[in-house]
Each structure stands twice: as C-alpha cells, then as structure tokens.
Amino acid sequence: MKSPADLLLLPQWVVPVDPVGTLTDHAVVVQDGRILEVLPADAAQARYAAGQTLALPGHALIPGLVNLHGHAAMSLLRGFADDLPLMTWLNERIWPAEKKHVSDAFVRDGTLLAAAEMLSGGVTTCNDMYFFPQAAGEAFLQAGMRATLGMIVLEFPSAYASDADDYLAKGLALRDDLKEEPLLTFAFAPHAPYTISDATFGRINTLTEQLGLPIHTHIHETADEIRDSLKQYGVRPLERLARLGLLGPNFIGVHAVHVNEAEIDLLAEHGCHVAHCSSSNLKLASGLAPVVELMRAGVNIGLGTDGAASNNRLDLVSEMRMTALLAKGVSGDAAALPAATVLKMATLDAARALNLDDRIGSITPGKRADLVAVDLRGLVCQPVFDPVSHLVYVAGREHVTHVWVDGKLKLNDRRLVDLDSDDLTARATYWRSKLTQQG
Amino acid sequence: MKSPADLLLLPQWVVPVDPVGTLTDHAVVVQDGRILEVLPADAAQARYAAGQTLALPGHALIPGLVNLHGHAAMSLLRGFADDLPLMTWLNERIWPAEKKHVSDAFVRDGTLLAAAEMLSGGVTTCNDMYFFPQAAGEAFLQAGMRATLGMIVLEFPSAYASDADDYLAKGLALRDDLKEEPLLTFAFAPHAPYTISDATFGRINTLTEQLGLPIHTHIHETADEIRDSLKQYGVRPLERLARLGLLGPNFIGVHAVHVNEAEIDLLAEHGCHVAHCSSSNLKLASGLAPVVELMRAGVNIGLGTDGAASNNRLDLVSEMRMTALLAKGVSGDAAALPAATVLKMATLDAARALNLDDRIGSITPGKRADLVAVDLRGLVCQPVFDPVSHLVYVAGREHVTHVWVDGKLKLNDRRLVDLDSDDLTARATYWRSKLTQQG
Numbered sequence: 001m002k003s004p005a006d007l008l009l010l011p012q013w014v015v016p017v018d019p020v021g022t023l024t025d026h027a028v029v030v031q032d033g034r035i036l037e038v039l040p041a042d043a044a045q046a047r048y049a050a051g052q053t054l055a056l057p058g059h060a061l062i063p064g065l066v067n068l069h070g071h072a073a074m075s076l077l078r079g080f081a082d083d084l085p086l087m088t089w090l091n092e093r094i095w096p097a098e099k100k101h102v103s104d105a106f107v108r109d110g111t112l113l114a115a116a117e118m119l120s121g122g123v124t125t126c127n128d129m130y131f132f133p134q135a136a137g138e139a140f141l142q143a144g145m146r147a148t149l150g151m152i153v154l155e156f157p158s159a160y161a162s163d164a165d166d167y168l169a170k171g172l173a174l175r176d177d178l179k180e181e182p183l184l185t186f187a188f189a190p191h192a193p194y195t196i197s198d199a200t201f202g203r204i205n206t207l208t209e210q211l212g213l214p215i216h217t218h219i220h221e222t223a224d225e226i227r228d229s230l231k232q233y234g235v236r237p238l239e240r241l242a243r244l245g246l247l248g249p250n251f252i253g254v255h256a257v258h259v260n261e262a263e264i265d266l267l268a269e270h271g272c273h274v275a276h277c278s279s280s281n282l283k284l285a286s287g288l289a290p291v292v293e294l295m296r297a298g299v300n301i302g303l304g305t306d307g308a309a310s311n312n313r314l315d316l317v318s319e320m321r322m323t324a325l326l327a328k329g330v331s332g333d334a335a336a337l338p339a340a341t342v343l344k345m346a347t348l349d350a351a352r353a354l355n356l357d358d359r360i361g362s363i364t365p366g367k368r369a370d371l372v373a374v375d376l377r378g379l380v381c382q383p384v385f386d387p388v389s390h391l392v393y394v395a396g397r398e399h400v401t402h403v404w405v406d407g408k409l410k411l412n413d414r415r416l417v418d419l420d421s422d423d424l425t426a427r428a429t430y431w432r433s434k435l436t437q438q439g
Numbered sequence: 440m441k442s443p444a445d446l447l448l449l450p451q452w453v454v455p456v457d458p459v460g461t462l463t464d465h466a467v468v469v470q471d472g473r474i475l476e477v478l479p480a481d482a483a484q485a486r487y488a489a490g491q492t493l494a495l496p497g498h499a500l501i502p503g504l505v506n507l508h509g510h511a512a513m514s515l516l517r518g519f520a521d522d523l524p525l526m527t528w529l530n531e532r533i534w535p536a537e538k539k540h541v542s543d544a545f546v547r548d549g550t551l552l553a554a555a556e557m558l559s560g561g562v563t564t565c566n567d568m569y570f571f572p573q574a575a576g577e578a579f580l581q582a583g584m585r586a587t588l589g590m591i592v593l594e595f596p597s598a599y600a601s602d603a604d605d606y607l608a609k610g611l612a613l614r615d616d617l618k619e620e621p622l623l624t625f626a627f628a629p630h631a632p633y634t635i636s637d638a639t640f641g642r643i644n645t646l647t648e649q650l651g652l653p654i655h656t657h658i659h660e661t662a663d664e665i666r667d668s669l670k671q672y673g674v675r676p677l678e679r680l681a682r683l684g685l686l687g688p689n690f691i692g693v694h695a696v697h698v699n700e701a702e703i704d705l706l707a708e709h710g711c712h713v714a715h716c717s718s719s720n721l722k723l724a725s726g727l728a729p730v731v732e733l734m735r736a737g738v739n740i741g742l743g744t745d746g747a748a749s750n751n752r753l754d755l756v757s758e759m760r761m762t763a764l765l766a767k768g769v770s771g772d773a774a775a776l777p778a779a780t781v782l783k784m785a786t787l788d789a790a791r792a793l794n795l796d797d798r799i800g801s802i803t804p805g806k807r808a809d810l811v812a813v814d815l816r817g818l819v820c821q822p823v824f825d826p827v828s829h830l831v832y833v834a835g836r837e838h839v840t841h842v843w844v845d846g847k848l849k850l851n852d853r854r855l856v857d858l859d860s861d862d863l864t865a866r867a868t869y870w871r872s873k874l875t876q877q878g
Contacts, residue, residue, distance in 0.1 A: 078821070082828045083777035117819045282768035283832075285775070312832040313819070318757070322764075329721035336724070338522035379860050380556045380752070380836075382517070383871035389521045393722075393751040397819075398837035421818050432822035 005029045006407065008050035010041050011061035011373060013387045017348050018362035020340060022387055028061060030369040033407030037365050056402070058377035060387040062343065063362050064124025064146075064370030064405065065316040066350035069216075069254045069275035069304025071130045072139075073102070073110030075117060076431045078308035086222065086284050094309055097435055098131075102159055107132035108139050109427040115143035116419045117314045121397030122372035124405045127252070127275070127304070127354055129189040129216055131160040134174045137184055144405055144418055146370065148354050150189025150216050151175065153204065155197055164200040168207075183406065185356065187252070192218040193237035194225050201244045208250060214355060215246060216275075219253035222286050226258055238263045247272055252353050254304065255280075256294065257287040264290065268297040273353035276345075278322045279313070280306035291323065292331040295341075302350025303342075316346050317397040324392055339392040369407035374399050444468045445846065447489035449480050450500035450812060452826045456787050457801035459779060461826055467500060469808040472846030476804050495841070497816035499826040501782065502801050503563025503585075503809030503844065504755040505789035508655075508693045508714035508743025510569045511578075512541070512549030514556065515870045517747035525661065525723050533748055536874055537570075541598055546571035547578050548866040554582035555858045556753045560836030561811035563844045566691070566714070566743070566793055568628040568655055570599040573613045576623055583844055583857055585809065587793050589628025589655050590614065592643065594636055603639040607646075622845065624795065626691070631657035632676035633664050640683045647689060653794060654685060655714075658692035660725050665697055677702045686711055691792050693743065694719075695733065696726040703729065707736040712792035715784070717761045718752070719745035730762065731770040734780075741789025742781075755785050756836040763831055778831040808846035813838050 007030040014023040016038060027044030029036040037044070045053075081093035107130060118126060128136055129150035140147040151171025153164055161167040175186045188204050190196040196204075196217075208215055219237060220226060229237045238259070241247055249271035256267070256274045267274065276289055294301055303323055305314045320342045327337040351361025360370045374395055376384050381394050403411035410417055446469040453462040455477060466483030468475040476483070484492075520532035546569060557565060567575055568589035579586040590610025592603055600606040614625045627643045629635040635643075635656075647654055658676060659665060668676045677698070680686055688710035695706070695713045706713065715728055733740055742762055744753045759781045766776040790800025799809045813834055815823050820833050842850035849856055 076822065079824045079828045079833060082825070082832060083774055085773050089773065113818070113821060120819065279764055282764035283773065285767040285771050285773035287771070288768055312828075315819075318835075322761070325718055325721035325761075326765075328724040329727055332724050332726070334524050334528065334722065334724035335522055377864070379552070379855075379863055380559065380754075382552060382864050382867035383515065385518045385871065385875070386521070389518045389751075393521060394518060396757075396835050396837060398835060424818055425816070425821050428821035432824065436824070 002049035003047060005031045005036060005048040005050040006052065008044060008048055008053040009056060009061060009371070010054065011056035011059040013060040014038060014363060015060055015062045015343065015388055015391070016363035017063050017344055018364050028363060028371065030404070030407050033369055035363060035365050035367050035369050038363060054402070056373050059373045059375050059401065060391060061363065062372050062374065062391065063347040064360065064372050064403065065122050065346050066125040066302060066354070066361060067118060067123050067305050067314070067316055068127050068252065068302030068350040068353055069277055069306055070114070070126050070128050070314065071307030072114035072126060072128050072136060073107040073130045074307030074309045075114040075314065076106060076110040076428060076435070078312045080309060080435060082312070086286070089284070099158070101431070101434060102131050104132050104135045106431065107135040109431060111136040111139035112143060112419065113424050113428055114308070114314055115140055115145045116416055116421065116424055119143065119145055119403050119410045120400065120416065121315050121317055122374065122400040122403055123314065123316050124370040124372070124403060125351070125356070125360060127187065127216060131158055133171065134177065137174065137178050141181060141183065144183070144408055144410055146183045146360065146405055148185045148187050148214070149174065149178070150187050152189045152191065153200060154191045154195050155200065156195070164197070168203065185354065187214040187216040189216045192225070193240060194228060198244060201241070201246060205245050212250070214250045214252055214353070216252045217254065219256055220258045220263070221255035223258050236263070238266060242266060250355070255286065255289065257281050257289045259290065259294070264294055264297045264299065267294070267299045273300045273302065275304040275353070276301050276323060277304040277306040278326050279319060280310045284310050288326065288330045291327045292333070292336050300349050300352055301345055302353045303346045315397050317395060317400070320346050320392045339389045342392050343388060369404055371404045372400055373402040375401045441488035442486060444470045444475060444487040444489040445491065447483060447487055447492040448495060448500060448810070449493065450495035450498040452499040453477060453802060454499055454501045454782065454827055454830070455802035456502050456783055457803050467802060467810065469843070469846050472808055474802060474804050474806050474808050477802060495812050498812045498814050498840065499830060500802065501811050501813065501830065502786040503799065503811050503842065504561050504785050505564040505741060505793070505800060506557060506562050506744050506753070506755055507566050507691065507741030507789040507792055508716055508745055509553070509565050509567050509753065510746030511553035511565060511567050511575060512546040512569045513746030513748045514553040514753065515545060515549040515867060515874070517751045519748060519874060521751070525725070528723070538597070540870070540873060541570050543571050543574045545870065546574040548870060550575040550578035551582060551858065552863050552867055553747070553753055554579055554584045555855055555860070555863055558582065558584055558842050558849045559839065559855065560754050560756055561813070561839040561842055562753065562755050563809040563811070563842060564790070564795070564799060566626065566655060570597055572610065573616070576613065576617050580620060580622065581857070583622070583847055583849055585622045585799065585844055587624045587626050587653070588613065588617070589626050592627065592629045592639060593634050594639065595634070603636070607642065624793065626653040626655040628655045631664070632679060633667060637683060640680070640685060644684050651689070653689045653691055653792070655691045656693065658695055659697045659702070660694035662697050662726070675702070677705060681705060689794070694725065694728065696720050696728045698729065698733070703733055703736045703738065706733070706738045712739045712741065714743040714792070715740050715762060716743045716745040717765050718758060719749045723749050727765065727769045730766045731772070731775050739788050739791055740784055741792045742785045754836050756834060756839070759785050759831045778828045781831050782827060808843055810843045811839055812841040814840045
C-alpha cells in the first residue's frame, strides 16, 4: 500500500545544502507544503502514490534562494541613474525621485515587479526594507512569495511617515495586521546609524527584546559614514551600536564593507549576521567587503541583491557567481569561497540570519517546500562535471525552470503561474513615464 | 524607384558605438554582407526594397561582440577544476588533462561548442589561442564565426608540436592554408614570456614585421611570473619584451593585472592593447587589473572571456557587467567605466586591437554586417530608461535573439541556424566521459 503525497520531484541531481553534497537520481517528496522525504528515485516511486510526479531530467533541484537584503519596490528605478558618484546618485537622482513618486501604489507595483523577477530567478524569500511596507506585504502575498517585511524607521519625514515614532507605530500596526500570514515575518529596519538617533535605537532595542525580532540595518557601507560618525558621536557606527546594546544574534548588518579586524571580531562575538551585496558595493564604489575574513572569524553571511537602482538585477544566481569570484580576487586565494559555500550563503545561511532556518534554506525533511529546479541541459552548460560548480560559475537565472514556495508552484517551465507579465510591464511603463516627466 | 537591399532591420534602438549614442526608430540596411546605411525607419522603408525586413520591437541592435582573448576548445574543460589554487589547478588538473586528451578532434569539437556558445551570446569574433589552431579554424568556419587564429608558440613539446620551430612552422602553414578565408585572420601567439625564450621572441618579432600581424600573448597575469622573470632575466617581463622590441601597436597583452605606473606608461607609449579578462583574473585569484589607470594613460583595452576552465562562461555580456562594476569598486569611483565605454571595449576597441576596426566593431556604413539584436522586453528588464545602461547592467546573454556575421543569420530567435545543439551536447558528453575516466 503506497503512501499519499502531493508531489514527487525527480531531478537528475538534488543539492540539499543540508546535508552537504549532491544526490544523483533521488526524489523529493512534498506533502502539505512540506518536504516529506528525500530518497532514491526508485524507492520513492515504489513507496508513494503522488498526486503529481514531475520528471526533471538534466535539472538540479536546490532550496529556494533567500535574498538577505533588498528594497523590492525600487525595481521601478532600475537603471534610472547609473554611473554616478554615490552622493550625486542619492542627492540628485534617487532621493528626489523617491520624494516625488513613492506612494502606496508605487510600492505595490514595484514590489510585484520585483517579486516576479525574483521568483523567475529562483528567489523564494526576500528580506525587504522600504517605505509603505504594508503595500509591499500585500504584493508579496499576491505573488505568493516569502518575505521578511522591514518595519522601516528613519528620523526624517517621508510620504509614508512623519518621524521615528510614526514610522515605528506604522510598522507595529503592519505587523499586527499581517502576523498571521504564514509567508510573512517581520524585522525592525532602522535604516542606518546615520539616519537614526540614539534614542530611537534605544526604543528599537527594547521592542526587539520584547518581540524577539531581527534588526535589519545598513552598516559601514561607505568610508564617509564612518568619518561622519566619528565626528558626531566620537566612535565608529558599529562601536556606537555595540554600546547601545544592539549587537546580537538577531542583528543583520547590511554591507559591512569597511570593517576592521576588531569590528569583525565584534560581529563574530555577538553572533551577528552580515548581508553581503557584492554587485551593489561595486556599482556604488563603496568598496570590497572582507568576506573571507568575516567568514573565517565565524560571522554568518548571507547574500543580498540590494535594490534595483544599485545593482540592477534582483538576481541571486549572478550574485553567487560575483561573490565567489570577487572573494577569490580580493583574498588572493583561488580556493576561497568554493561553489558549495556560496550556495549555502544564498540559502541556509541567509535563512539562519532571518531566524527561519528551522523552516527554509535547505531540502531537509520537515522544512517548507521552497524549491527551485535549474535546467543544466543547455549548450552553454555543457559539459557538466559538477552540478554545484555549474550552478555558481556557469548557470544564469534564465536556467531556472520551476519554483515552488510552500509547496505551491510559482514558476512553471519558465512561466509565472500567478502573475501577469503584460500587466506588470504596463505598470512599469506607467511609472517610467511618471518618473521621466519634466517638472 | 526603390533601391535593392538584402536585409532591413527595424529595432527600437540602434546603438552603433561609432558614432556614440542611441538612435531610436532607425533602420539598419544590409547589402552583400555589408552595412549599407543607418537611417530613420520611415525613410528606410520608403527608400529600400529589401529581400527581408525584420521588425525588432523592444530590441536594441548592437555591433557583434568581439572576444579579445579565448581558448575556445577549453569549453570541454568547463568546470573540470574549480576552486583550486592556481598552481594546483594548472599542474594537477589542467595540464595533465590537456596532455592526455588534447588532439585535433578535441580542438574541433571544443571550438564548435565554444562557437555555438559565443554566437548564442552575441559574440561574433574571437581572438583565439590554443593547440591545433587548424582544427579551431575549421570549426570557426563551420560555425560561420569570425576569428583571429593564434599561431601558438611554446618552447615545450605537446601533442601538437615538438619545439618552438615546429610550432612556428605549423602556424605559418596554417596561415598559408586558410588566409583566403574572409572570416579568418591570424596573429602570432607566443604563449607567455615564461614559456618563450628570447631567441623565439626574436624570430616572432622579425616575422611580425614582415607579415604585419598582431602578437597575442599573456602578460603580467600573476605576481609569481614577475618574480620568476626577475630571477631568470633580471627584469620584469614587460621590460624584457620592450628590450626585445616586441611592444608596439600590434601587441595585444592579455591580463596586464600586475602593471606598475611605469609599465602602464610603457604600454601606452608603444600603442599596445590590453585584453582584460575580469572574471578569469578573479577566479584564478590573479588580482585586480588597473583598468581605469590603463585607460586614463591611453591604453586601448578590449574584453576577453579567457577559456571556459577559468571563467566558466564565454559570455561577453556578463563580462561587460563584471568589468564595469569591478572598475568602479577597485577605483572607488562610481562614475568610472560607464556603460557606453564598456560596450565600446567589447566591440570597437577590441576590433581595433585586432586591426579589424576598418571592418567590424561598430554599426557604421561600409563595415561588415556583424550585428546582434537584444530583446529588452522581458520582465527582468523593466522599466527601460536607457537601453545602453540596460545592455550592461541588466541584460544577460539570454536576451540575445538574433545574430548576423558578415550579413549571414547565425542565431534566429534564439536558435542556432547552422549548428546542431544535440550533436554538440553529445560531443561534450563524450569528452566528459573521456576526461573523467580513471587511469
């Protein structure tokens, strides 16, 4: 008598991430949105009567990718301002555009577009930080994508909120509203040490302890912000956060480009996590993050795309390649950050940073079925010696064919299941014309 | 009365590279394999009676990409050895495999696979260096791809040749054989200063002057080769080549990672060209080439993929993005290497290095019709503010839909016209099984 299952996947290779390694001719069994079992294909077909069986010849099945830092709605600003020095980019292009255009509708449309892009490229979870997170949350739910919504906080007013208290109140209300949604989780997202006062950090620290949520903040992205902090506070930003008691295993520092040895140790000692955004750091000329040193010290590192205004792809597949190559070039060690390590950073390690590693990040029985099939049969992938190496160094996001979130099919043979590409393109075109209008 | 034309292309944007800029709603007219005229679409349709008219809505038409450094046949070693220190990689993996397996048949199959990959990704010309260049030449001709064949020279024996004289004799015979082929040109390809004696460099220098051909050689890729040269010759490799009289406007130095200010000036003064291979330099941990400084000094720089054992993609679209981002990160200037500059490096500047800029490298009337259409309508490309920025920072090679070489269609709606993907995959699989056989 066979056991029932919703879905039986039969890829050529399963790369579970946990445990490490590649399984050939194995099946992944999904039931009620969960991974039920990973076992040899023959045994699986003998043991299970599945509602659906999908053969995936020449495909590798990997855990859904976890984007540890994004501003999803900024997809509408993709390529809006390139090849500019950072302060010109921010002051003359990005901030004025945001001030004029960012609204509930902008964030909903931009987040939908970003979710469509991410799902198509195998990203099933996003750690997001932007204005109007309620609109973002609704968009992620519509897309059926997993997200950690940042309860964003800044001191200065925006179309979304008037001051830090208002941001915090709105963030907490959002969480009250959406906290029963199984795909959504929440983080405090104080924007950065240079936009947040000590008093506000203090409030956030108290709330974090009460609610047990992650803190998601930009940190040591540029040399300038460190100079400014030394001038204003007499200490570097990380030291300031340490003194305020913010560093701990719930702290996700984004970028950490300019960190000295003592700061690397500080992050490691407190069990902090780093969201590494290699493309964005290069494009904005922020610098080269010491990824190898951070990892050697024991800091847990996930990968982030950052927003589409500074990357301009929400593409963790190319981010894996960029991270692996850059770490080798910067460290001078061609053996640094091997493919399997980078794949773990883009999945399980990022999930761990979000405190979601009991739920996602690997193809492990009991976890939610966030799964991605990558077709390695294309000519550009030939020959295949090692599928894990190919996932990082050869494949592109265009080789992703199927994506499941929580066991639900989101990308079917490269086509989005729930989202209408024509409609999303029309929305993007609408916002482009608004953004390029004179006056 | 309308004028005849073979082909009328109607993309949304034409990016000619020369002149600089983007033309909207223009047509490119092709006749007898040449670009006849670039003019407004309306005027073109009124003036020409074309054998074929192709509307390319939402596409950008760009010049064919020129890969300034490759070892095409190494496509068969794609992912064969990753994440290893350079000397382990070479001594324990690549060289033994080459010694055992590289043959006429290996090079033909590998070059065909590489040509298929490059054409699919918009690369229409390749500056190649490998053993058995005759087999490579025949493969490029079969693929209908433009190539500069390197007449490779080494001092040590291989399956291909026994000593430097033999390499040279075979190279010159190859040139005699194929020099009437319009798609093929030739370069002397002494492998590197550490594998070539002064005497052989001297012979090559004489031959180069007689025949007016480029010299294509690896130079200053690693710090080690410089140390070794100081020990053996008392000077750094570039200084040695300068003394031997090899530097000049026909000199293409590959990599140039470790070049000091004086060497940058030396390259500039002699009108030398550099083939910059960002991904390969990172992956082998060779270092970070001073691209911005080289360019500022006036050195002409093209982009190269290097071989698939060290990249592992023969993909100039991602190489453009990597080069632009890396230059910003390394120079600390987010305005360094803007998109249009990088596109020029991957086309006209590389053509110039090969002394082919009178023939290819830009969409300029009179030049050969090496053309590439890139579809920017996909969701991941939305919205489009500037197609040139999108070509570099957003698009992937998978967005290339049509490719012409010498006016002949090579890729039609993402399908290779002349090459059989299944057959190439079977050949790659055959060589993989040979390469992974024990003993």
